[in-house]
Amino acid sequence: MKNKDIIEKLLNKRLKVTPQRIAVMEAIEGLKNHPTAEKITGFVKIHHPNIATGTVYKVLETFVENKLVAKVKTEKDVMRYETHSEVHHHLYCSESDRIEDYEDEDLNILLKEYFNKKKLRNFRISDIRLQIIGKFTNNNSIKN
Amino acid sequence: MKNKDIIEKLLNKRLKVTPQRIAVMEAIEGLKNHPTAEKITGFVKIHHPNIATGTVYKVLETFVENKLVAKVKTEKDVMRYETHSEVHHHLYCSESDRIEDYEDEDLNILLKEYFNKKKLRNFRISDIRLQIIGKFTNNNSIKN
DNA sequence: TCTTATAACAGAATAATTCTTATTTAACAA
DNA sequence: TTGTTAAATAAGAATTATTCTGTTATAAGA
Structure with a gap:
């Protein structure tokens, strides 16, 4: 930018x-x-x-x-x-401090539909974010 | 306990x-x-x-x-x-510091299946946690 | 250019957490 | 039961990240 x-x-x-x-x-x-x-x-x-x-x-x-x-x-x-504000999720590396964004419109729709059906009692959802924890299998250098 | x-x-x-x-x-x-x-x-x-x-x-x-x-x-x-270590997610109140656990085996299965099909490149998932943000519509007293 | 609300500066203050060293104790063995 | 030892705790100093305070500087509109 x-x-x-x-x-x-x-x-x-x-x-x-x-x-x-x-x-x-x-x-x-x-x-x-x-x-x-x-x-x-x-x-x-x-x-x-x-x-x-x-x-x-x-x-x-x-x-x-x-x-x-x-x-x-x-x-x-x-x-x-x-910085960016679009809906997205995060991939967390369990072995380092690397964090990457993960965008997936299909997933967003899936979740939306799921929670539309499955009403939560006493809670009005405004936003859902996934923390996807695991290991990166590549080594793309990250500038820290 | x-x-x-x-x-x-x-x-x-x-x-x-x-x-x-x-x-x-x-x-x-x-x-x-x-x-x-x-x-x-x-x-x-x-x-x-x-x-x-x-x-x-x-x-x-x-x-x-x-x-x-x-x-x-x-x-x-x-x-x-x-304390407890079973797989679960969290409901976050956007207006207070209230956090509640959310367990939902159907949801876990849904996510598991979704990511089995949709392979992520360069990432091996070990755990997925949802941060469900919104508002509680009841007032159950929480001891802080 | 002038005015004014807002922002930035410098450094002190605070809050949460970590570290350090000496002392104590839980667990195991004799 | 007692002795031994590695591990855990106590106490308080130190550190780290962040916030606050009072003053000075500046962006934006008149």
């Missing part, structure tokens, strides 16, 4: 366009593999050493509130972030 | 049976709703004020390693714990 697109995203949400916000968004996209706040901070500081750590956290918080990025649930104790 | 059962669980895993470990296991079971380490510590200290906080963390770590308890992923930044 280009700078221009980031600016447009911010404007759409009526957020002020600041260099810090652009840098954080670039970092999340540049890093892939659902980076932690720490990794994002590190990446940001390479090109913008003057951005304060607290600012990165604040910007991330703003982005999450505005649904520009999402927090990813992990078994470890640090949060990780991702 | 009775004390006796906790002791048996520990022995099965070749773990030393200590009052601290029994107290922590009792706490997780007593608290329900997937307590945080902090809640567990609080509960433990009511009856055993001399147990160190660090010990609770250490015991939890040991339990997780030995699969006696599991960590539950949350969107917030604290881990939560639960």
